[in-house]
Amino acid sequence: MSQKNETPALLLAFLLTVGLLGAGFLWLMPKTGIKLGTQLTNQEALSIDDRISQGERNLVQAEIKADNPAFAQAKQAGIQSMALRRYGEAIPLFESALRSARNAPETLIYLNNARLGINPSYTIAVAVPIGSDLNGSLEILRGVAQAQTELNGAVGSQAVPLKVLITNDDNNPETARQIAKTLVQMPDVLGVVGHYASDVTLAAGSVYNAGGLVSISPISSTVKLSGFGKYIFRTVPSDYVAARALADYAVKHLQLRKAAVFFNSQSAYSQSLKAEFVTAIALSGGQISDEFDLSAPNFSAAQAVDQALKQEAKLLMLAANTGTLDQALQVVQINQRRLSLLGGDDVYAPKTLEVGGQQALGMVLAVPWHIDGNVKASFPGQSRKLWGGDVNWRTATAYDATKALAAAIARNPTRAGIQQALASPDFAATGASEAVRFLPSGDRNVGIQLVKVSPGKRFGSGIDFVPVAW
Structure with missing residues (x-):
């Protein structure tokens, strides 16, 4: 049969x-x-x-x-x-x-x-x-x-x-x-x-x-x-790149030089982003008024924001990880848009728009990729056709990692050969928005995308993440 x-x-x-x-x-x-x-x-x-x-x-x-x-x-x-x-x-x-x-x-x-x-x-x-x-x-x-x-x-x-x-x-x-x-x-x-x-x-x-x-x-x-x-x-930019982009935006575009930083001391990512931002602000001529540990048992968003205001901070940097996003969003609500807001890629989530609401308007985040960041790229349309909706940066960077492995395998399908291909100065693989290339450090040779929480319809909540051109 x-x-x-x-x-x-x-x-x-x-x-x-x-x-x-x-x-x-x-x-x-x-x-x-x-x-x-x-x-x-x-x-x-x-x-x-x-x-x-x-x-x-x-x-x-x-x-x-x-x-x-x-x-x-x-x-x-x-x-x-x-x-x-x-x-x-x-x-x-x-x-x-x-x-x-x-x-x-x-x-x-x-x-x-x-x-x-x-x-x-x-x-x-x-x-x-x-x-x-x-x-x-x-x-x-x-x-x-x-x-x-x-x-x-x-x-x-x-x-x-x-x-x-x-x-x-x-x-x-x-x-x-x-x-x-x-x-x-x-x-x-x-x-x-x-x-x-x-x-x-x-x-x-x-x-x-x-x-x-x-x-x-x-x-x-x-x-x-x-x-x-x-x-x-x-295939994701390092915190060095993200932190410097946020610091430059704060100092050069917003003209703000005094910041309070919120982070999770239990997260390597959060500690890394916080440390890089502190350094970047100092190098840009700014200063950090205080640091607040979102994971501390006695953390209080109200007390932290009040202290930042008393110390005359002009902006709040949310270096939260996924596990402390709720605490970071408490800060957003308590702040009531009195101080400007910056954040890392783990704050880039639908929950930020849903919970932060109007209080999140104007917040600027550093993310590896945005679906509207490159209007000439074919990946956004292809992904919408495949999945029936928009995808975010994690999908794009995972796509890029898979394409990079495939390109390296095509050169030499052995474990050592793949490593040599990826590390080669002439290596390039087609990515979601641009070619995937690596530095000798293993980092991707790529910049960062800044997005701002602005009025929009894509998420159905009246606000959206919109690419920032600056």
């Missing part, structure tokens, strides 16, 4: 088997991503093997919609087929799932892998913190999935296609270190897109350096990563 004739029967059999799995999961519209929720899996109890999948495990449990059983059933059936290496059966099941809900990057990656089957391919991994930052993980997976889809579907391409392993490190340094050890021991894995938080990337980076496996982080911006090792790269 032909595969075409078998498909309906196989699909029905699998659907009856899995029943109503996934009925407890929630889904949000494409523009805002998937709603954060409690994972069914006990993340801390997961083995390392349970945290790695090319299609045989459902790592993104919340990708299944509570109100879309057809998606849940088809995806779960496809995963069962992948576990049995029945790739021909998995393909129509994943395709069916994506027809029900196309904004599902894990499912698209699994579909791409199923289409490869046992055919020749090059394998890369992507490391995301599914259990601790679901939305951030999905943003990265969208970038990897989009790049994989383009690369594998290129008409007339002579390149061997990419297979993608998804790994979940929960943004835990020790878990990331163990995953890195496992990936180093998997000879087929030629490179890694990841990790997420700077602390986690530093922990895993030592393992990758020792094991000779390239890692390209699309997220980690701490200056400690610069020159960390010859196998460590990133």
